Amino acid sequence: MTKAKSGTPAGHLNPLTVLAFASASIPIQALVLAIAVHLPRYFATHVGLSLAVVGTAFAMVRLIDIPIDVGIGMAMDRTRTRFGRYRVWLALGVPVMMFGLWLMLQAGPSTTQLALSGILLFTYIGYSMVYLSHLAWGGVLGPTYEQRNRVFGAVIGLGVVGAVAVLVIPILMQQQGASDSDGVRAMVWFIIAALPVTALLVLATTREPITVEHGKSFALRDYLTLLKHGNVLRLLAADFAATAAPGWMAALYLFYFQDSRGFGVVEANTLLMIYVAAGFAGAPAVAWLGNRIGKHRALMVTTMVYSLGLIVVPFLPAGNFLAFAPGMFLVGAMAAGFLVMIRALTGDIADELRLANGREWMGLMYAMTIGTTKIASGLSALTFVLLAALGYQAAEGAVNSPEAIRTLELVYIVGPIVLSMAAGFSFVGYKLTPERHAEIRRELDARDAAYAEAPGLGSLTGDDMVLPPKDLPPGPRA
Template sequence: MASQGTSSGPQQNLSLPLILAFASASIPIQALVLAISVHLPRYFASHVGLELAAVGAAFAMVRLIDIPIDVMLGTAMDRTRTRFGRYRLWLVLGAPVLMAGLWLLLQANNTTSQLGLSGILLFLYIGYSMMYLSHLAWGGVLGPSYEQRSRVFGAIIGLGVVGAVIVLGIPIVMNEMGHTDGEGVRAMVWFIIAAIPVTTLLVLLTTREKITPETGKAFRPVDYLTLLKRGNVLRLLAADLCVTLGPGWMAALYLFYFKDSRGFDTTAANLLLMIYIAAGFVGAPFAAWLANKIGKHRALMVTTTIYSLGLVLIPFLPKGNFLIFAPGMFVVGAMAAGFGVMIRALTGDIADEIRLDTGREWMGLMYALTIGTTKIASGLSALTFVLLAYIGYQAKAGAVNTPQAIQSLELVYIVGPIVFVMIAGACFIGYKLTPERHAEIRRRLDERDALTEGGASALESLTGDTELVTASRPS
């Protein structure tokens, strides 16, 4: 059990129970991500009674505002240093903000204005960013070695899948019990509200935080622009954009494709989607294992290649055959979960490289940047509907599409994700931050951290003044 941060020495190997306890915070976080992307917009328009255009505008407006907020939060987290911890503090602060935002969301009704809904969503997103960013950044420093970081993020993505599957199942169970779709969504939100304090407390009681000492010069805002001049940062952001855009593109067209082209009804298509998502519980730890065998960048290339080959096979499977499609959806879904593991783990490695060069912690800002590219990719995925209209596909219920329109839908559904995902893998061709190179970086960081902490301890023993010691450390 641990209740405060520590900054002494390299961390020991992390046990599986400790990793799982820490990763549990991703259950409500990823449950919320799925609820926001799939259920909440429809809930506001269909069950609360708000205008569809107002709902869409509110979500789009908040997304645009939220990206720079993430950067500011990441910067603030990296500069935080307290006895309670650095990222631990922000996780604790973010939990009640997110819970309050979810509660406010449940209070919205048909008299809520677009501005009012935007305010609720902005408050919700700030709490979400505080929790999600701090959890990712803490995970980056929790397992500092190359192998440990893969295990930590494999668990985070894997348990996040559990949260997503639970949220998918709640409306189904509620409908079977005779409740409306709207009541099912509200039950989903209450589950997330209840899970936040439980998992946050579990993380706090089981996990210590190593606060990395800083030896660099005082912070200057312009210094952050130098990140975008670093080759590995640009590789990472480009890969994250493409690896999110590919599956997001597919998700936006999923129901249209599986119903009109593959011959499934809505129930069967949703069950296949659940298999795709649930496969991440296997795919995430598999990706972590593979990364520790062949390297994270190579593991990303392997998973993107298998994912693309799986999509190539889909048009050749017999239409409407659930038993044949299910294994294929499982494999593709498992590989997609691996993308998240690799990107998050690679982010931590690159942040270590930058800290060695600059003497300052960049973990929070690095994860803020990748979350930003993820959000941009999610927004770009919506352009698929514009493309559908351009090719002449009719998306309205009851519309009859020509064979040419359906053939165009098939090409758009398959080609787009394959192109983007393969570009993501190609971004790491020639990547030189290998396991061996990262081990050297960690060795040098640990040596420097030990010298910095040793000097601070010696100063404290000579002066007996902890405030002087704190003030002597670079900000």
């Protein structure tokens, strides 16, 4: 990969470099799926904690962790080392995340809600450091409209490997006579092992372009102005809804497919594996679509198709694997498309902000979307509390009444349909088109090149890398 004098990458991105970089998403997405589907149920069913304790702990920690994400994002954007901004945070986050996962394996029936919350918070901090630094690095690795789609298409596509792995592991373990609990523990060990391997691959093979900064140093109050920016608000609304829709379903998936749809554990996990594996096709296909019709339009298409697919689910014959498999593939491909488009749109909006203000916003922008993701995931976890209040019994061997099953069915299907449609609707009237983004990139590249060629300025680092506002070419305000 070549590098422009301004510090931004130029030219063609090497596909092998992109794939190597994307490999870090394997353990990240493995953990995302394990937390969404298996770990809450593991703590409630096998460890023996109550549904209310588990649901409250997961929801509370995700909400508490949000301001930590914002702080990490701000710190990343202000980090200046000879090794780069985001690679340092990726390297530091890996051991934190590994230790938090190990602590999860030590939980038992005597674990209190406070202790479980502490374990989850520690794990989430490490997860945020790894995930956020990887996303922000990806945002600067592919700076053009098309490159960003390809980078995040690869990131989400390879993340499917990790997600599929945590689905295959319990199936293989059960075939060997192991318990469901043993399968979940094996998932966690897989993530612990994959983290350092993929992180080292990224650090060894991928250069980090460092964007040039021209504006004054920002105070905390300046970051709050993001919440007045129309495109930022669109993005956060869409990210919340697009995360809440599949997250809501994921938390209840095994309960719904076993108690309502009549599938066994192996069949339900296999259908879920089809849903997740569809991301191999969905991520690159939606990335391609985004380059043809625009990212915001591609997001609208995926959310509409996803909602229509969900409407069909209750009408499929219960227990019929072949009837469910195509639909699971379709909605899984669309869900992967959500992620690709939202991650790529985040980088575009960060470019718009950098042109207006002269500072790097990439880390904070991804921190904010991770924040909305965690809010959505946390509220999704509260479906456990709702089910418990409505009389549904989750304990192993419990028998639920027909009324409780109907409650489960309604809770599972209605919310995600509304939320996914809302995600697409958030980008009606969006004006940061491919043509507008190309203009922004031309202005950024010209300004960065002029700065790099200015006598004595190109060699400065840290807070010295600032030009007085009067020396800046005019740009649109955020």
